[in-house]
Amino acid sequence: MIPSVLPTYNRAPLSFVKGEGSWLTEADGRRFLDLGAGIAVNALGHAHPDLVAALTDQAQNLWHVSNLYQIPQQQALADKLVAATFADTVFFTNSGTEACELAVKMARKYNHDRDQPNRTDIITFSGSFHGRSSAGIAAAGSEKMTHGFGPLLPGFIHLPWNDHDALKAAITDTTAAIMIEPVQGEGGIRPLPDHCLKGLRDLCDEHDLLLILDEVQCGMGRTGKLFAHEWAGIEPDIMMVAKGIGGGFPLGAVLATENAASGMTAGTHGSTYGGNPLGCAVGKAVMDHVSDPKFLENVNRKAGLFRQKLEGLIAAHPDTFSEVRGTGLMLGLQCVTPNIDMVNAGYDNLVITVPAADNVIRLLPTLNITEADITTAISRLDKAASQIESS
Numbered sequence: 566m567i568p569s570v571l572p573t574y575n576r577a578p579l580s581f582v583k584g585e586g587s588w589l590t591e592a593d594g595r596r597f598l599d600l601g602a603g604i605a606v607n608a609l610g611h612a613h614p615d616l617v618a619a620l621t622d623q624a625q626n627l628w629h630v631s632n633l634y635q636i637p638q639q640q641a642l643a644d645k646l647v648a649a650t651f652a653d654t655v656f657f658t659n660s661g662t663e664a665c666e667l668a669v670k671m672a673r674k675y676n677h678d679r680d681q682p683n684r685t686d687i688i689t690f691s692g693s694f695h696g697r698s699s700a701g702i703a704a705a706g707s708e709k710m711t712h713g714f715g716p717l718l719p720g721f722i723h724l725p726w727n728d729h730d731a732l733k734a735a736i737t738d739t740t741a742a743i744m745i746e747p748v749q750g751e752g753g754i755r756p757l758p759d760h761c762l763k764g765l766r767d768l769c770d771e772h773d774l775l776l777i778l779d780e781v782q783c784g785m786g787r788t789g790k791l792f793a794h795e796w797a798g799i800e801p802d803i804m805m806v807a808k809g810i811g812g813g814f815p816l817g818a819v820l821a822t823e824n825a826a827s828g829m830t831a832g833t834h835g836s837t838y839g840g841n842p843l844g845c846a847v848g849k850a851v852m853d854h855v856s857d858p859k860f861l862e863n864v865n866r867k868a869g870l871f872r873q874k875l876e877g878l879i880a881a882h883p884d885t886f887s888e889v890r891g892t893g894l895m896l897g898l899q900c901v902t903p904n905i906d907m908v909n910a911g912y913d914n915l916v917i918t919v920p921a922a923d924n925v926i927r928l929l930p931t932l933n934i935t936e937a938d939i940t941t942a943i944s945r946l947d948k949a950a951s952q953i954e955s956s
């Protein structure tokens with residue numbers, strides 16, 4: 566008999582009842598160190614007092630009004646995002662995949678409105694992940710995500726992850742945009758080198774294409790800059806954001822330049838919940854922290870410390886880990902043995918990690934993780950690795 570919850574997830578037998586900072590308490594009382602942070606969502610940790618205050622204050626006044634009316638909380642968050650980034654304008658969504666939908670629509674409408682209606686194709690890359698909507702799975706294009714769900718939304722050109730010649734050859738007069746994650750998350754924590762991101766920007770300029778960055782996982786301070794592309798010193802035309810932006814409240818956004826967004830006039834797009842007062846009040850509180858240079862400095866310091874300790878860990882466990890990769894606090898350990906065994910051994914040793922492709926376990930801690938918690942994380946991962954080695 567089908568479970569009452571649609572069984573699309575392989576769930577671990579863990580049920581958390583409380584969260585505090587980087588810690589989660591299981592129903593049986595065990596306390597887990599959370600290096601998953603809801604898959605890069607709980608950027609400020611669990612139950613951050615400023616987020617709790619923002620949520621409860623707003624909840625006592627007004628939860629929801631339609632986008633048919635002015636929403637000052639939305640305006641405030643949009644103003645903050647515009648001031649802090651390349652973007653001139655923001656549309657709020659409830660999720661990353663919903664941001665992907667708009668990014669695709671925006672790129673097509675842009676070309677339609679400048680009398681280039683044939684330019685509908687978007688180039689994407691193997692190992693990418695853009696969400697589970699029809700556009701999201703068509704964009705990523707992997708067999709795993711698309712099998713059985715055809716016919717797929719047309720207009721995506723799938724290329725290998727780092728094949729410059731294939732990329733140059735794939736650009737034609739029907740190409741509208743290139744869409745890429747500056748650091749692949751689900752794909753196994755694969756950072757795009759800065760010079761490649763610069764190269765993509767140049768290529769887009771040369772061929773009059775839009776550069777769409779998916780910063781749903783790597784954005785919002787995760788890499789030690791507010792957005793990952795800042796490391797390369799370039800700017801996209803369109804950017805998808807979600808996960809960390811709501812700190813645990815479902816919130817996403819599409820940020821765009823005035824030029825790229827020029828086709829999105831009244832009536833061309835909408836969302837019932839997107840940008841509602843509750844979500845934006847929390848998002849504003851998250852932004853107040855994450856956009857502070859001191860906060861980002863701290864992320865970089867913790868990231869350096871964490872990475873250094875992880876290098877030590879893999880040196881101590883060469884039969885379990887083959888490499889550490891990633892940038893900032895978006896880290897991955899590539900495993901020698903199946904990554905899921907390591908995730909499970911982590912559960913046994915009260916540390917939560919997240920599997921990804923390429924036999925990687927992801928370490929996506931809260932961005933304000935303490936040094937003491939980093940030390941605890943390493944000692945628990947060390948125990949988990951030893952457990953695998955002795956089994």
Ligand SMILES: *Cc1c(COP(=O)(O)O)cnc(C)c1O
Nearest residue numbers: 660661662694695696750781782
């Ligand atoms: C998680 C993720 C998405 C999808 O976000 P949802 O909120 O799950 O729809 C899209 N792109 C990237 C890079 C992601 O990590």
